[in-house]
Amino acid sequence: MHDPLTIKGATVQSALTFGTARLAMSDDLRENAARDAQQILEIATGLTRVQMLAQPDRPLREEEAGSFQGMIAQRRGAVPIQHLRGSQEFFGRDFFVSPDVLIPRPETEHIVEEVLRLYPDRNAPLKIADVGTGSGILAITLALEYPKSSVTALDISPAALREARTNAARLGADRIVFLESDLMAAVAGQSFDLIVSNPPYIPQQEASTLHRQVVLHEPHLALFGGEDGLDILRRLIPQASQHLVPGGWQLLETAGRTAALDELLKTGKNQHYVADLQGIERIACVQQA
Template sequence: MTIRLDQALIEATIRLKGAGVEFARQDANLLMMDCLKADRDLLFREPERLLTDQEQSVFEELVERREKREPISHILGKREFWSREFIVNSHVLDPRPDTETLIELALTEMPDMEKPYRVLDLGTGSGCILLTLLAERPKATGVGVDISLDAMKVASANAENLNLENRTSFIEGPWFANVDGKFDLIVSNPPYIPDAVKGELQPEVREFEPHLALFGGEDGLDCYRHIISNAQSYLCGGGWLGFEVGIHQAQDVQKLMQIEGFRDISCANDLAGIARCVFGRI
C-alpha cells in the first residue's frame, strides 16, 4: 500500500507519542529526513509525495527503533554540538546542550586566539568538549583521555572529520594514570549520576547510553574527588580546572576545590537556570 509523506509522519508521530517519546513530531521529521536523505524543506514542500516501498520499509525500521526508545542520535549516528556535527554511537555519551555551558565558560578562560593553549579533557567520550575548544582556538592543542577504547575511537573519528587530528591526541586509561605534562586548562564532564537514581532515568539513557559514562558512585561525586585531588600536578601556574556538574552538585564540588587550594572558584548556570559548571584555578 502506498502512503503519502505527510500521512506517514502523522502515523509515526502517534506511535512515538504512544511510546512516551517527548518530541515525537520532531523525531518523526528527523527520521523521515534521514530515510529520504532530504532536508527539512522537502517535508513541507512535498507533503503529498508518495513513499516508495523501499522508503516505507526503511522509515518503518527507523520508527520501530525510536519506539523502543533508542536515542535519536544513535539512530541517526550523529548529534550537533556547538554548531558542529559529531559522530555518536552506543559507546559514547550523547553530547548534551547543557555541556555547551562548559564550553562557554572554558572559552572565556582562553581569550587569546593566538595562544597555543594546552587542554586536557578527562573522560572525552565523543570528544565534543576537547574538539570544540580546539576548533574555536586555532593555536590550541589538546589531549583527550577515556577509559573506554571504543569511546576513543569515536573521538578520533570526530577529530579527523573536523580536521583537528594534528592538534589532538588521545590516551586510553583511567583519568591521569597515563597523562604526562602540564596544561593551561583541564576540563571534565565526568560520570556524575548517583548510583541510587538509576531506576529514575529515561529509557534512552538507562538502556542505551554506556553506564561507564553515567554513574559516579553513591553520591555521584567520586570522579570529582579523584580528579580534584590529583589535578594540581598537571596544571601550569594559574591554570584552570573546569567541570560540568550534575543537579545540586555545584556547592559540593566548589567545596572540594576550595579544600584542595583552588582559587577564583566560580559557577555558571545552564539555560534552565541550573548550576551546571564549576571552574577554579591554582
C-alpha cells in the same frame, strides 16, 4: 488491516501520521512523538522539514518507507534519534555518536563558552587536557577554536577513543593526542594550562528516574558517579590541580552546586560556577593557586 506504509502510494503526510501514532503509544515518547516522527522521516528520506511541509503529498519510495518503519520500531524501543541519525551537533559541528559514548548535550557547550571567555586570545598556545573525552566533543572543539593549542584527550574506554579519533579526522583536528587512561594516569609529570571534563556525575540511586533511552542506550560508565555522583570528581579534582600550571583553570560539568562539591574545589584560589539555561550551576570552574 494493512499497515499504511506497505500500501503503494504512501506519502510524506501519511508517514508522519503513522509514525506519530505509533510513537504516541509509548507513554514516555508521547510528548515528542510528532517531532520524533518528523526527524526520523528526515533521516529516511533526506528531506528537510521545510521540504516536507511543502510536499506533503510526495510519495515515499519503497526503500524510504521501509527505512522509516524500521527506525520507528527502533525508536519505540527507546533508541535515541541521535543513534538513528548517527550524529549529533555540538557547538556548530556534527559529531558521530554511537552507543559507545555519551550523546553530546547542550549543557556541555557552556564549558566551551566559558573557556572562550577566560582565554579570549584564540591564538594562545594553550596546553589543554580533556579527561573522559568520549566522542571527543570538548577536545576537538577546543583544538579547532584554538588552532595553536596542543590538546590531549584521555578516556578509559578504547571504544570511546576510537570514536573520538574518527571525529577528529572527520573535522580536521589533527593535533590531538589520544590516550587510554584512568583519569589522568597516562599524563604523569605533564602540566596543562587548562583541564576540562564532563565526568560521570549522576548519582546511582537516580537511575530509575532517567528516561529509558539513557539507561538502555548510553554507557553507564559515562553516566553514573557512585552513590552521590561525586566518586569520579573526588579523584579528578585533586589530580587536575596537580597537573595545572599556576593560574591554570579546570572546568568541570557537574549535576549542580552542592556543599560537598564546594569543599572539593577549595584547593583553588578562584572558584565560580556557570549556570545552564535551566539556572542550574552546572559548570564548576576553579583556578590553580
